[in-house]
Amino acid sequence: MSPARSENDAQRGWIVPIGGAEEKINHPEILRRFVRVAGGEDARIAVIPTASQLEETGPNYVELFESLGAGAATSLPYRTRAETERKDWLDTLERSTAVFYTGGNQLRLSTVLGGTAVATQVRRLNARGVIVGGTSAGAAILPEHMIAYGETGSTPQAGMVSLTPGLGLTNRVMGDQHFRERDRLGRLLSALAYNPFAVGLGLDEDTAAFISPDNILRVQGSGAVTVVDVSKLTYSSVADIAEGKPICMTNVVLHILPHGGSFDLNTREPTQP
Amino acid sequence: MSPARSENDAQRGWIVPIGGAEEKINHPEILRRFVRVAGGEDARIAVIPTASQLEETGPNYVELFESLGAGAATSLPYRTRAETERKDWLDTLERSTAVFYTGGNQLRLSTVLGGTAVATQVRRLNARGVIVGGTSAGAAILPEHMIAYGETGSTPQAGMVSLTPGLGLTNRVMGDQHFRERDRLGRLLSALAYNPFAVGLGLDEDTAAFISPDNILRVQGSGAVTVVDVSKLTYSSVADIAEGKPICMTNVVLHILPHGGSFDLNTREPTQP
Numbered sequence: 001m002s003p004a005r006s007e008n009d010a011q012r013g014w015i016v017p018i019g020g021a022e023e024k025i026n027h028p029e030i031l032r033r034f035v036r037v038a039g040g041e042d043a044r045i046a047v048i049p050t051a052s053q054l055e056e057t058g059p060n061y062v063e064l065f066e067s068l069g070a071g072a073a074t075s076l077p078y079r080t081r082a083e084t085e086r087k088d089w090l091d092t093l094e095r096s097t098a099v100f101y102t103g104g105n106q107l108r109l110s111t112v113l114g115g116t117a118v119a120t121q122v123r124r125l126n127a128r129g130v131i132v133g134g135t136s137a138g139a140a141i142l143p144e145h146m147i148a149y150g151e152t153g154s155t156p157q158a159g160m161v162s163l164t165p166g167l168g169l170t171n172r173v174m175g176d177q178h179f180r181e182r183d184r185l186g187r188l189l190s191a192l193a194y195n196p197f198a199v200g201l202g203l204d205e206d207t208a209a210f211i212s213p214d215n216i217l218r219v220q221g222s223g224a225v226t227v228v229d230v231s232k233l234t235y236s237s238v239a240d241i242a243e244g245k246p247i248c249m250t251n252v253v254l255h256i257l258p259h260g261g262s263f264d265l266n267t268r269e270p271t272q273p
Numbered sequence: 274m275s276p277a278r279s280e281n282d283a284q285r286g287w288i289v290p291i292g293g294a295e296e297k298i299n300h301p302e303i304l305r306r307f308v309r310v311a312g313g314e315d316a317r318i319a320v321i322p323t324a325s326q327l328e329e330t331g332p333n334y335v336e337l338f339e340s341l342g343a344g345a346a347t348s349l350p351y352r353t354r355a356e357t358e359r360k361d362w363l364d365t366l367e368r369s370t371a372v373f374y375t376g377g378n379q380l381r382l383s384t385v386l387g388g389t390a391v392a393t394q395v396r397r398l399n400a401r402g403v404i405v406g407g408t409s410a411g412a413a414i415l416p417e418h419m420i421a422y423g424e425t426g427s428t429p430q431a432g433m434v435s436l437t438p439g440l441g442l443t444n445r446v447m448g449d450q451h452f453r454e455r456d457r458l459g460r461l462l463s464a465l466a467y468n469p470f471a472v473g474l475g476l477d478e479d480t481a482a483f484i485s486p487d488n489i490l491r492v493q494g495s496g497a498v499t500v501v502d503v504s505k506l507t508y509s510s511v512a513d514i515a516e517g518k519p520i521c522m523t524n525v526v527l528h529i530l531p532h533g534g535s536f537d538l539n540t541r542e543p544t545q546p
Contacts, residue, residue: 081507107467107512115470115504144417145438148467163436164467165418168444194380194421194437197388231388234354239380 013126015169015211016133017142019177019203019223020103024064030208030220035070037210038098038131045073046096050112051104051137061102084116093121098131101138107148109141110164119167126169129213136177139203144171150187159243161187163194172215172265175201179226188228193236193247199265200228207259215265219257227263227270229253286399288442288484289406290415292450292476292496293376297337303481303493308343310483311371311404316343319369323351323385324377324410334375357389366394371404374411380421382414383437392440399442402486409450412476417444423460432516434460436467445488445538448474452499461501466509466520472538473501480532488538492530500536500543502526 014037022030035043045065049058058075065073076089083089093099099122101109113119126132132142140146146166151157176188179202188200201209204223211217219225230252237248255263260273287310295303308316318338322331331348338346349362356362366372372395374382386392399405405415413419419439424430449461452475461473474482477496484490492498503525510521528536533546 105512110468111466111509111512114468115506119470144444159435162432163438165436165444165470166468168470171417171438171441193384195383195387195439197392197438197441233388236384239378239384 011127011129012213013129014131014133014213015126015142016131016208017139017175017177017201017203018133018135018208019139019179019205020136021178021205022135022208023206023222028064028068030206031064032068033210033220034098034100034131034133035065035068038070040069041071043070043072043098044096045070045098045100046093047073047075047100047102048078049075049102049104050078051106051109052102053104057102057104061100078112078118081112081116084113084118090117090121093118093125096125096130098133099125101134101141103136103138106137106140106146107164109137110146110166113167114165123168132169139175139177141166142169143174144168145174145198147174147176147187147191150190152183152186154183154185156186156189156193156247156249158190158238158241158245158247161190163191171198173201173211174198175203177203178205180204180223185226189249189252190238190247192228192230193238193249196230196233196236199268200230202226202228211265217263217265219259219261221259224256224258225261227255227257229255229268231268284400284402285486286402287404287486288399288415289404289481290412290448290450290474290476291406291408291481292412292452292478293409294451294478295408295481295494296479301337301341303479304337305341306483306493307371307373307404307406308338308341311343313342314344316345316371317369318343318346318371318373319366320346320348320373320375321351322348322375322377324379324382325375326377330375330377334373351385351391354385354389357386357391363390363394366391366398369398369403371406372398374407374414376409376411379410379413379419380437382410383419383439386440387438396441405442412448412450414439415442416447417441418447418471420447420449420460420464423463425456425459427456427458429459429462429466429520429522431463431511431514431518431520434463436464444471446474446484447471448476450476451478453477453496458499462522462525463520465501465503466511466522469503469506469509472541473503475499475501484538490536490538492532492534494532497529497531498534500528500530502528502541504541
């Protein structure tokens with residue numbers, strides 16, 4: 001039940017959160033890179049469309065991944081907790097070189113998959129080298145701590161964000177998606193203000209953070225990843241203020257990293273493109 | 274930054290959450306047992322009173338632990354993030370056989386200690402065998418996921434509970450304190466409904482869960498520990514309902530365990546006293 005033993009463990013697979021609305025037709029560079037890291041023509045990608053309520057979501061990604069050169073892709077449309085015991089789908093997962101969670105509602109992912117054999121297996125797969133990624137809700141679910149919902153605006157406020165347990169691939173980062181498009185800096189800062197130990201990742205749409213087994217994050221896409229580093233934070237007032245009041249935070253470090261930029265999660269050093 | 278690598282690792286130290294208001298004068302059996310597990314006359318207990326705003330809290334526990342036979346106890350009254358770098362206090366921590374967090378406000382603990390050398394060191398100490406315990410707020414902070422605040426009542430409702438990252442000694446359990454006294458079953462169920470992977474522990478006042486290195490939980494005290502096992506949960510509606518509405522959960526298993534009862538966190542089997 002502990003998170004994957006990934007710290008400084010180069011056997012761990014890539015972790016790839018995407019900010020949502022990634023380009024699929026004209027310049028699908030994020031998904032193309034995902035297929036490449038997954039093994040290209042040897043890739044076997046398991047698509048989990050549980051967050052979505054649209055029946056076509058899974059098949060659409062299968063078609064997309066195959067058109068981008070993946071050897072094979074299969075949709076595993078888990079809808080109920082009972083289905084997580086299906087042996088044939090667990091076998092498909094076991095043989096995968098990559099797992100991809102689609103967008104939708106992240107609470108549907110956590111309520112259907114949380115605590116099941118599927119969640120455990122995806123963690124084991126990632127720990128032994130399988131790449132795991134997701135977009136929007138599918139990105140939110142990847143870390144140990146997930147932003148379930150919250151309010152918009154750039155100033156952090158007590159109580160503006162609700163956290164729940166995610167699928168626990170790492171607790172080193174906590175992400176927020178559709179970042180610039182939905183004005184979410186405030187809620188990401190609020191989430192970090194409660195316990196300033198993780199690195200915050202604000203992921204714009206059509207933008208991905210490719211996090212390598214040795215914990216180097218590389219940005220791919222048309223927007224930016226806003227890295228929020230609170231390791232130098234000197235003060236957070238959230239323990240002492242009323243709900244709805246702005247949170248005082250001092251010495252928050254931000255890096256706005258567009259395509260080609262990178263960030264070392266071990267040393268917390270950014271590199272410009 | 275990953276939680277202590279404790280899974281099935283008998284080297285890990287005991288983890289001891291207490292439900293608050295433990296008996297200190299007439300029958301201080303919980304604290305007496307804590308001292309015994311910490312090494313008795315060889316025990317060196319570091320008391321961290323950061324959750325409390327009362328200056329006497331640390332010295333009071335020091336006196337109490339020494340009166341119960343501990344070889345030595347020292348208060349480390351961290352008040353600011355800057356103080357977490359103090360070399361003399363880190364040295365005291367390093368030489369401890371036990372760490373104890375007092376009650377107060379759990380958000381003060383997470384905002385002052387989260388992401389600092391102190392949080393990291395306590396995790397390392399526990400991973401190599403040092404017992405770590407706490408009461409009330411000091412119990413809430415121990416796991417990876419902590420209930421920061423919430424509403425009362427026994428029916429779970431969407432949005433009635435706020436989770437934040439704790440100090441991450443384990444993600445196998447999630448606790449709530451003053452359980453019977455403050456009518457908190459609903460908020461514990463709500464917390465588990467979002468992602469049914471952890472075991473919920475409802476800790477009454479003057480009641481402790483002594484969790485051994487091999488993950489057997491034993492109850493000590495005058496109240497009960499309510500163990501909430503959601504591993505058989507067949508449905509949680511929290512992804513689909515509005516805030517404030519009751520959450521549908523089916524097949525939640527409860528065990529009410531008074532003094533002498535135990536629960537195996539590996540097999541999820543209870544044993545009556």
